[in-house]
Amino acid sequence: MSILVISTSLNPGSRSRIMAKQAIADLQAADIETDYLDLQDISLPICDGGVCYGDKQLPGVKQKIINATGVIMAVPIYTFDVSAAAKNLIEMTGRDCWTDHVVGFICAAGGQGSYMSVMQIACSLMLDFRTFIVPRFVYATKGAFDGDVIADDEVKTRITELSKEVVRVSNALRG
Numbered sequence: 001m002s003i004l005v006i007s008t009s010l011n012p013g014s015r016s017r018i019m020a021k022q023a024i025a026d027l028q029a030a031d032i033e034t035d036y037l038d039l040q041d042i043s044l045p046i047c048d049g050g051v052c053y054g055d056k057q058l059p060g061v062k063q064k065i066i067n068a069t070g071v072i073m074a075v076p077i078y079t080f081d082v083s084a085a086a087k088n089l090i091e092m093t094g095r096d097c098w099t100d101h102v103v104g105f106i107c108a109a110g111g112q113g114s115y116m117s118v119m120q121i122a123c124s125l126m127l128d129f130r131t132f133i134v135p136r137f138v139y140a141t142k143g144a145f146d147g148d149v150i151a152d153d154e155v156k157t158r159i160t161e162l163s164k165e166v167v168r169v170s171n172a173l174r175g
């Protein structure tokens with residue numbers, strides 16, 4: 001059992017990354033093996049459906065996802081969807097990485113009105129790649145933070161609950 005937490009925001013002051021780090025802390029506190037992928041640490045090309053798949057970093061990125069029993073994706077909401085970088089990661093890695101994997105989402109947004117924005121990519125993963133999406137998201141806006149600290153206890157609790165749920169569903173799938 002190993003849970004991969006992916007931070008997809010390219011913003012150095014990312015709030016979704018702060019939440020990703022809490023998810024790792026929660027998982028480690030529960031003695032769950034974790035791995036971490038931060039898109040700020042690599043520079044994946046934009047998917048062009050061809051040459052991009054020869055990128056040298058890609059095999060390592062794909063292997064991290066394949067090795068994981070479950071994945072928590074921390075995403076920024078941009079234009080009522082996950083950010084282009086988050087979507088690009090899925091386009092670059094593809095079906096082999098995501099089929100039969102359990103995925104939970106942590107979202108950072110500017111306002112409450114974009115709550116459903118993660119559904120487009122969730123449906124794509126579910127119906128195209130047969131990914132198991134955990135039906136519980138974490139969604140937080142700026143007001144939940146005090147600088148780089150999560151100030152809203154409900155958001156903290158929701159991250160803990162999501163982490164537990166990704167573990168529970170991953171265990172159930174492994175039989």
Ligand SMILES: Cc1cc2nc3c(=O)[nH]c(=O)nc-3n(C[C@H](O)[C@H](O)[C@H](O)COP(=O)(O)O)c2cc1C
Pocket residue numbers: 009010011013014015016017075076077078079080081108109110111112113114
């Ligand atoms: C280009 C762009 C588009 C955005 N679109 C939305 C949006 O549609 N809905 C929303 O609630 N917030 C939107 N935001 C605000 C971000 O979701 C917010 O800044 C969030 O904290 C980004 O995540 P991060 O801090 O992890 O990078 C947008 C921000 C940018 C830069």
